[in-house]
Amino acid sequence: MTALWLGIALLSLLAVAFVLVPVYQGRQIENDIQPDVDRRELNISIYQERLAELDAEQAAGNLDQDNYDSLKLELERNLLQDVDDTVASSGKPLHVTRQAIITAFLLAALIPAMGLAIYSEYGRSGDLAVAMNRPADPFDGRQPTVEEAVTALQERLNEEPENPEGWYLLANTFMSMQNYTAAADSYAQALKYLPEDAPQYAGVNGQYAQALFFANSGKMNLQIRSEVDKTLSIDPFDVTALGLLGIESYESEDYRAAMEFWRKALTNASVEQADSLKSGITSARDKLIAAGESVPDLPELAEVKLELSVSLSAELQSRVTPDMAVFIFARPVGGRMPLAAKRVTVADLPIKVVLDDSLSMSPQAKLSAAETVEIVARISASGQPTPEPGDLSGTISPVAVHGQVDILELSIDHIVE
Known part of the structure; x- marks a missing residue:
C-alpha cells in the first residue's frame, strides 16, 4: 500500500506543478521586462544630453550647419535603433495579478483534494490491500482438504463476488459433496454474473435446476419446472434438463415419455452421460414390455x-x-x-x-x-x-x-x- 500512496502523492505533485509552474514563469517574465523599460528611458536621456551638447557646440561656432545636421541625424538613428531593440526584446507587457496567483494556488490545492475524494468513492484500495496481504500459499505447500479448499474459495469469492467461474467451481464442488442446497445457491450466483448470451448459460442453468431438484428430495416443483423450461428455451437438447424431465416422467410411471426425453438427451450427451441415459432408456423399455405394451425400435441401445x-x-x-x-x-x-x-x-x-x-x-x-x-x-x-x-x-x-x-x-x- 505504501507504493500506492507514494504513486498518488507523486501524481498529485505533478498535477500541482502544471498549475503553479506557469504562474512562476509569468512572474519571472514580468520581472525581466522592468530592466528593459529602464534602459529605454536611459537611452532617451543620453540622446537629450548629446543633443544639448551639439546645440552648445553650434552656438559656440565650433560646428557649421551641415555637420550639426549630420551629427543630429546620427543621434536620432541610434536612439530609434535602441528603442526598437528594447521593444522587440520585451514584447507585450505581462502582468500577473494577485488574484491570478491566489486562483492558481486554490486550483493547486483543489486538484489533489478532488482526486482523493473521487478515489475514496470509486477506488478499491481495500481490495488491493487484501490482495497484496494475501499469503502466496495459505496451505504452506501441503495438500489442502476439500473443506479447506472450499473455505479458501468462499473467502476469495467474498472479496471478488463478480466471478462466475469461481461460483461455478464452488457449485460443482458442493454437488460432489452432495450439499445440494449450497450447490444451488452457488449456481444462482454464477448465473447472476454470467451473461445470458454466453454459450455456457443454458448448461449452467440446467445444472442449477438439477441442484434444486436434488435439494428438493428428487421432486419437481414450480421453481424447478420454470428453470428447466428456461434452459430448454435456450438449448432444446440440454442433457441435464431433459434428464430431469425423464426422471420426473419415470417416477410418474410415464415410461414412454421418460424414454423419449432420454433419447433426445443422447444427442448432446458425453460418453458418461450416454451410459447413464441408455441405462434409463433400457429400464423404461423393460417396464413397458412388462406391462404388455409395444416399444419402438431403439437403435441407440445397440452396441456400436x-x-x-x-x-x-x-x-x-x-x-x-x-x-x-x-x-x-x-x-x-x-x-x-x-x-x-x-x-x-x-x-x-x-x-x-x-x-x-x-x-x-x-x-x-x-x-x-x-x-x-x-x-x-x-x-x-x-x-x-x-x-x-x-x-x-x-x-x-x-x-x-x-x-x-x-x-x-x-x-x-x-x-x-
Missing part, C-alpha cells in the same frame, strides 16, 4: 463398435521410425471430421483397435449416429493429423456401422501425394 487390425505394408517400413504418430479414425464417407479416433505410434504396429462412441470427437458427432463410414490409418511425419505429402496412409470404404461383427483388416500401403 468397429474392430480393426491395423498393419504397415512391408514395402513402406523403411520410410518410418518407431516414434512416428499413427492416426486411426472413422469418418463419414467423403467427410473430414472424424467420428471416432485413436492415436498410436509406429512402434505399436501391428495393432488391434476398437472404434466406438467412447472415442468420439464431440457429443454431436458420434460413430453410432452414422450409417456408413470410411476408416483411415495415417502415419504422419509431422505428428499432425492433417494429411501432408509424404505421409503414409491406408483406407477402407465404405464400412457399415451397425451390425458390424467382422474384424476389419486395414493396411497402410500407399504414400500421400
Whole structure:
C-alpha cells in the first residue's frame, strides 16, 4: 500500500506543478521586462544630453550647419535603433495579478483534494490491500482438504463476488459433496454474473435446476419446472434438463415419455452421460414390455463398435521410425471430421483397435449416429493429423456401422501425394 500512496502523492505533485509552474514563469517574465523599460528611458536621456551638447557646440561656432545636421541625424538613428531593440526584446507587457496567483494556488490545492475524494468513492484500495496481504500459499505447500479448499474459495469469492467461474467451481464442488442446497445457491450466483448470451448459460442453468431438484428430495416443483423450461428455451437438447424431465416422467410411471426425453438427451450427451441415459432408456423399455405394451425400435441401445487390425505394408517400413504418430479414425464417407479416433505410434504396429462412441470427437458427432463410414490409418511425419505429402496412409470404404461383427483388416500401403 505504501507504493500506492507514494504513486498518488507523486501524481498529485505533478498535477500541482502544471498549475503553479506557469504562474512562476509569468512572474519571472514580468520581472525581466522592468530592466528593459529602464534602459529605454536611459537611452532617451543620453540622446537629450548629446543633443544639448551639439546645440552648445553650434552656438559656440565650433560646428557649421551641415555637420550639426549630420551629427543630429546620427543621434536620432541610434536612439530609434535602441528603442526598437528594447521593444522587440520585451514584447507585450505581462502582468500577473494577485488574484491570478491566489486562483492558481486554490486550483493547486483543489486538484489533489478532488482526486482523493473521487478515489475514496470509486477506488478499491481495500481490495488491493487484501490482495497484496494475501499469503502466496495459505496451505504452506501441503495438500489442502476439500473443506479447506472450499473455505479458501468462499473467502476469495467474498472479496471478488463478480466471478462466475469461481461460483461455478464452488457449485460443482458442493454437488460432489452432495450439499445440494449450497450447490444451488452457488449456481444462482454464477448465473447472476454470467451473461445470458454466453454459450455456457443454458448448461449452467440446467445444472442449477438439477441442484434444486436434488435439494428438493428428487421432486419437481414450480421453481424447478420454470428453470428447466428456461434452459430448454435456450438449448432444446440440454442433457441435464431433459434428464430431469425423464426422471420426473419415470417416477410418474410415464415410461414412454421418460424414454423419449432420454433419447433426445443422447444427442448432446458425453460418453458418461450416454451410459447413464441408455441405462434409463433400457429400464423404461423393460417396464413397458412388462406391462404388455409395444416399444419402438431403439437403435441407440445397440452396441456400436468397429474392430480393426491395423498393419504397415512391408514395402513402406523403411520410410518410418518407431516414434512416428499413427492416426486411426472413422469418418463419414467423403467427410473430414472424424467420428471416432485413436492415436498410436509406429512402434505399436501391428495393432488391434476398437472404434466406438467412447472415442468420439464431440457429443454431436458420434460413430453410432452414422450409417456408413470410411476408416483411415495415417502415419504422419509431422505428428499432425492433417494429411501432408509424404505421409503414409491406408483406407477402407465404405464400412457399415451397425451390425458390424467382422474384424476389419486395414493396411497402410500407399504414400500421400
